[in-house]
Amino acid sequence: MNLEEGLLKGDKKACARMISLLENDDKEAINIIKRLYKNTGNAYVIGITGPPGSGKSTLTDKLTKELRNEGKRVGIIAIDPTSPFSGGAILGDRIRMQDLALDKDIFIRSMGTRGFLGGMSQATWGAVKVLDIYGCDYIFIETVGVGQSEIDIVKIADTVLMVMVPNLGDDIQALKAGIMEIADVFAINKSDLGGADKTQLEIEMNLDLNEKSNYRPPVIKVSAVKKQGINMLLENILEHKEYLERTGELNKSRTVKNRNLIIKLVEEELMKIILDRTIKEDLDYLSKDVTDRAIDPYTARDRVIGGAISTGVKGYSFKK
Template sequence: MNLEERLLHGDKRACARVITIMENNQKKAFEIIRNNYHKTGNAYVIGITGPPGSGKSTLTDRLTRELLNRGKKVGIIAIDPTSPFTGGAILGDRIRMNDLSLNENVFIRSMGTRGSLGGLSKAAQGAIKVLDIYGVDYIFVETVGVGQSEIDIVKAADTVLMVMVPNLGDDIQAIKAGIMEIADIFAINKSDIDGADKTQVEIEMNLDLNQGEDYRPPVLKVSARKNEGIGSLVDEIVGHREYLEETGELKKRRKRNTKMEILNLVEEELMEIIFSKMKKESSFDAIIDNVVSRKLDPYTARDNIIKLI
């Protein structure tokens, strides 16, 4: 069997290979997605975000085990920060979930951000589609954890799970509008330590400000380390999915996400065309030099570059 056939037959190695090819921006992977795109849309995507140190990886591990116990097949995309110096990623999530990766019903892939500022790898959207074709029921996308730029997860997920922890120090920083508004479910992890009740009240009070909303995100206290509250959290995820499906919001959400993805793909392609043209045109350097020397303003430079292209 060729690579595509192996992927369709649930071959884990083939799945890993296709994602690697796609990360390297090779056409073969995109052709496989094109050929099988009609088979996607079955996997439910859960974005897991929150501040660094909130225990997102451990919680993802526990949620995965709970879904396995319920007879589900799970894919995990763990986004790790990429070093700005070497281009390499720490990829610590794979180390933490090593024993889980041996399960035949779990596929784990660590991906570096590779300069993407929104907490997601550029290849993450493609990897989601590959895992969907591969045949998983749920896909967890665990983001880097870099604060408010985490809102990129909204463009990829059906349900966004915000992981918080007690005693973050600056309560106002912890409950910024940008990241509060993207959450569908709040999980206060490490709730066995002091301050969990206070954090829950603060989040609930913040949610009270949005009383006009049809859906109010639940706020749960869990302890991933002690494996407490995990079943209830999965129940809330399933409940949110049912709510989205019954109200038609899931279709609207996926339409919005698809629109954003297509615009991003077009933008990336246009930038590639611009940069390739810039390398060949010496006049680009002259325009840049004129802006640096203040002989030209950036807006006129933009217009001139567009004319050249």
């Protein structure tokens, strides 16, 4: 059974292999996505983000089990930070969800960021499409948890769940617009601790100032460890899904996301072409000139792009 056939039949090994190939930018895997893209669009993508230590993994675990109780097939993409030194990742989320891995209708994949900012991995979009073709009804993407800059999840997820915890110590920072504006549902985890009511009030007050036009994100108090409020949280996530479908916002949102994706893929491919036509020694030469202030970075950029466009072959030299 080849990869394409295995993916369509819901084979876990084929799914895992496809994601690994996409992480390495394999051309055959990309061609398989091209051929099977008509089979996508059925999975609903839920992004789970929030500060480190807020309990995103535990909450993902509990929400997944609730969906499985309803007979849904679930995919989980857990993004872990990659070491800037070794290039490795701990991939701890898979360890914390080991019991889920035994379920034939749950697929868990840990992915390292590999240096990409925004709490995401470069191959996340491809992994989502693979899981969609594989037959998942819902796909959770749990982001790294890097704070206020972690907004890339909104470019992929249909619903963004923001997980907060009481007593973070810097409430105003936590409620800044960059993060507040991407959330469709708020969950205050560990709400059995003191300060949950205060955190809920602060979020509600902030929403009063940044209210979305026709939809106000609900703020739900939960305790993932004690399994409190999970049903209500899932109900609110599904209510947001129903709202998007009923108003036509789901298709509109996905169209905007696809536009941004096309631009991103074009940027990546153009970068590969330009760097492929620029030898390392030339980049080193330009970099030294910028350091010595013989030229500025913008001029260096123009020379790299101009050289790649004018020659169309590898080995163009910028040296005088």
